[in-house]
Amino acid sequence: MKRVIFIGAGNLATNLSLEMRNRGFEILQIYSYTLQSAQQLGEQLGCCYTNELKEVRKDADLYIFSVKDAVLSSVLNQIPPNNGLWVHTAGSIPMSIFEDYTNRYGVFYPLQTFSKNRRPDFSDIPFFIEANTESDYDSLTAAASIMSRKVYSASSEQRKHLHLAAVFACNFTNHMYAIAARIVEEKGLPFDALKPLITETATKIQSMAPLDAQTGPAIRYDENVINKHLSLLEDESLRSIYKELSGSIYNFSNNKK
């Protein structure tokens, strides 16, 4: 499992390939649909690169497909057949997507949000592994364990739910930050003033269940404060979000034992 080819050069592929290179894997080649992206990452890694699927080499141990969900099937169709282990890194795609193309396949899913210009600490990133055979499962677990202390097994069904949960915990959370930033900046106040609150909110749930950490006017549906807040929100869509989330907090808080 030493020789690796990445199909894709996006945020996840960039971070994972750099981490694997640093941990002793040999990255043989980078493919990207866009030559510029392939070249950029290939040069960072000091390996060859291509934007032609038919030029993907056949001599790697591990092929990591990290492309947009919608194009994965078409990419698999065009890749030259080989004897390597094929894995994808996607939350919402079942492992079975590979079964028409090869006998050796699996999933290698790091649960983290990646940006090209930030290098997260991989030792803390949970990897969720799935594979067609026990021996490939063991190889993927061993590969992930070189980078991370947190390697788990997850079925395709479980992984779909992990990805859904990640949308709430990351994408939707970040949108809450974006709305908060818009609200203060419209009043000439710095978004910086909210950062300690954001940090504390994320830190709290490292040691408390989120249900127990919940604070604010929605827990007891304090209509006095809620109506004041609604009257400040000029954007109808933000008013609707405020109402729905307040109602949902009330329901969660009052249904817990």
Place this chain on the structure above:
Amino acid sequence: MKRVIFIGAGNLATNLSLEMRNRGFEILQIYSYTLQSAQQLGEQLGCCYTNELKEVRKDADLYIFSVKDAVLSSVLNQIPPNNGLWVHTAGSIPMSIFEDYTNRYGVFYPLQTFSKNRRPDFSDIPFFIEANTESDYDSLTAAASIMSRKVYSASSEQRKHLHLAAVFACNFTNHMYAIAARIVEEKGLPFDALKPLITETATKIQSMAPLDAQTGPAIRYDENVINKHLSLLEDESLRSIYKELSGSIYNFSNNKK
């Protein structure tokens, strides 16, 4: 501004009174509607306590009202008149609430989420100050500066928007965590697996604008993933939240320049 009385013994009053005591203020007395709460905090502080408003002492320099928004007026009505400076700690209440009761008043608003069993680092907590006179404004700024490096001025109008923004950045964000926890725990997966993602999401926006940090299927309204996720959510209210937030992310992402 050395001698302080707290009217209220909730999460904020508990944390602020303990911090002020540790920073050299003399806490004279704690009032709480519930004798048990007053006693608990009074004993922590080593000061006297009462659950009778008419017993609130008249000899403090600073009276910090930290009670539920809905009861503040009624509390102000019953407090024995005195010559101290009266402030509240609420985001959504205008400073003018005091004007029928005293000539010396202001607002002392620490923007943070407080729990009784956690002591946040006050040096990083932004304080927003407002006061009726310049000299009381200066006194409050000096008092806040003993605890925090971040002391700002904010009008009642600005503070309302800060509080609204805090609901998004803290209360609604925590609810995203609670929903994510429910999703994974229903599938037998540990909420712990999401914690590195939550930490990274909150850390990213310390150095990136939230709009630039946004990732996930909603940015390009990837209906393939979005519809898969909606089909996994059995709770109609969570489906509705998912749809609204995805639409809102799409709008934010596509309206930025």
